[in-house]
Amino acid sequence: MSHVPLGLLQQFVRVARIGNLSRAAAQANLTVSALSHQIRQLEDRLERRLFERGPRGVALTVEGCALLDAIGDHFDGIDRALAALRTRRHDAITLSASPGIMSSWLVPRLPRMVAAHPELELNLQSSSTLVNFEREPVDIGLRYGRGQWEGVHAERMFGEWIAPVAAPELVARMDGADPRDLSNWPLLGEPPPSTRWNDWFDRHGGTRPKRYVAQFDSLDALRHAALEGLGVALGRMVTSKSLIDAGRLQVLGDDYMPVEEAYWLVYPPRSLEHRGVQALREWLLAEADDYCRQLPQLRRDAMSAG
Known part of the structure; x- marks a missing residue:
């Protein structure tokens, strides 16, 4: 042959x-x-x-x-x-992030990024699915988790904390019920295998409800249900801040609970040689440091908004 x-x-x-x-x-x-x-x-x-x-x-x-x-x-x-x-442009960057952190944390800061690095062309991809850096043309990403991902560099940006949140319409319907005792409030179940509500009651006491008013398989659907006044959700304060500031959600009670997961900056080894990615990385980490310094005040603001 x-x-x-x-x-x-x-x-x-x-x-x-x-x-x-x-x-x-x-x-x-x-x-x-x-x-x-x-x-x-x-x-x-x-x-x-x-x-x-x-x-x-x-x-x-x-x-x-x-x-x-x-x-x-x-x-x-x-x-x-x-x-x-293939020859890659060092001024063009593709960044992937979940819709929550993209809209609530990253997008409001983009004007500062453009001012600091006008030479960079940023392509944003919003997705709840973890990007596969080996197969997809993505240079850097923001992820929520515990930092245990193979094949990528992961740098912790800041942590997350949770608290019960509800629409003002639901608070009004509850007619003065104590927001620190959620035993009689309608609760929205998180996507399995989450046990956050059990953790919340273990920390704060009270009687767990026998059932949730509704159980959801996605955080996006859960957030929409809370905004519509269906029940109380355990809201992530980082991604819920804009909704709280706008008055669309209220924090119930006067406490929050830290979680083990955090927000991480991740990128594949090939991005170490990309000048634009490294410039964006340094800017994002500086923004994260500034955000962490503001966290105590942001927590107080979130609680006072309730």
Whole structure:
């Protein structure tokens, strides 16, 4: 068997994964005829039939499946290596963060970032899913957790604390009920496996309710339910501050509870060589330090707003 050109194998992987010659040809910027010719050329060189052609597309033969299993991951590795080696602009940065910390903490500070680094072009991605730095073109991120992520540099920015929060409409409906005793208030259950309400009652005493007025599987839905006055939520003070300041939520009682999770700045090893990312990193950590110095007053403000 003569040497097989890498380009033929690349087109084979493309067609095998798409399963349709027309779509594969469009992705490769080829005509269907040209791509079909390349696949037949590969089959001739290997002296093996790799695809069964049908009216709805193409399907791998047993030998085609074996070839894809053998070389598919290698082409993925080549793509990742080439992506890492491509020339990258040092003034363009992609940052990923969850919607809560993005809107409540980062966005209000962006005017200062633009003033400090007008040369940087920042692309923001808001997502609750952890970014995969190996597969996605993201340079740096903000994460909430305990800092235990493999394959990234993680630097702690600041901690979080929680307190019961409710819409003013709910507080009015409760008609003077003691906000320090939540036993008779409608409570909103957090997404499992959270046990924060149990921790809250362990710390503050009182009788746990037999059931929540509603149980949620996402923090976004939980926050909206609290804003609509359905019940009391355990609000994260960092991400709830803007809602409290706007009068849309009130803190109940006069205490807060620190949690083990914190907000972290994370980035892959490749970002160590990116001048723009390092400039943004230094700015974010300086903002976090300034925020931490303000925390005692922010906590007092949050409690007085209730």
